[in-house]
Amino acid sequence: QKEVEQNSGPLSVPEGAIASLNCTYSDRGSQSFFWYRQYSGKSPELIMSIYSNGDKEDGRFTAQLNKASQYVSLLIRDSQPSDSATYLCAVNSGDSGAGSYQLTFGKGTKLSVIP
Amino acid sequence: DTEVTQTPKHLVMGMTNKKSLKCEQHMGHRAMYWYKQKAKKPPELMFVYSYEKLSINESVPSRFSPECPNSSLLNLHLHALQPEDSALYLCASSQEQGSTDTQYFGPGTRLTVL
Secondary structure (H helix, E strand, O other): OOOEEEOOOOEEEEOOOOEEEEEEEOOOOOOEEEEEEEOOOOOOEEEEEEOOOEEEEEOOEEEEEEOOOOEEEEEEOOOOHHHOEEEEEEEEEEEOOOOEEEEEEOOOEEEEEEO | OOOEEEEOOEEEEOOOOEEEEEEEEOOOOOEEEEEEEOOOOOOEEEEEEEOOEEEEEOOOOOOEEEEEEEOOEEEEEEEOOOHHHOEEEEEEEEOOOOOOOOOEEOOOEEEEEO
């Protein structure tokens, strides 16, 4: 059973602060990792993808991956009230022989940015 | 452009009705997915089509019937649904069903079964 674990929150941070979201996964063979943002009643929107150990930055967002620790995180700098949403960690894993992969989602972390 | 479209946006149906959900993408993606999402839960995979062939069926009840008429279109036919099937139904697509492919989601269809 492939598992992805996230702290469900809610995580509350003041406006302008750094929000730190964490995720661990069980399948050591996983090769790609994604963060999706989902506003209430809307569909998931891709925020970041990361494939290699280390940091990947895109604007106010930084994804961090440590495959040895099976850990991926998302940092949001200068948090804004518009960042208030549920953040889903997703890990792509599957059967390399069959070429069949699928996303396993964590339960999501609800982030509230307080003005 | 990473747009996946879904119709209708909202659907209300009775337990004896037959209806269909539609999904379309024009990104040349060869993998398409149906997910079901209940409130405060993550998306739950239902079906995957790869190169227009059913690749994964996650033991979904037969009252849900997927169809992939061509590489751009994905349908989900609904028949004799139960109230517990009420949920947000999400379509997604990716270049292929590979280990590093990114899935892009459509806006979803909010389904209510009375």
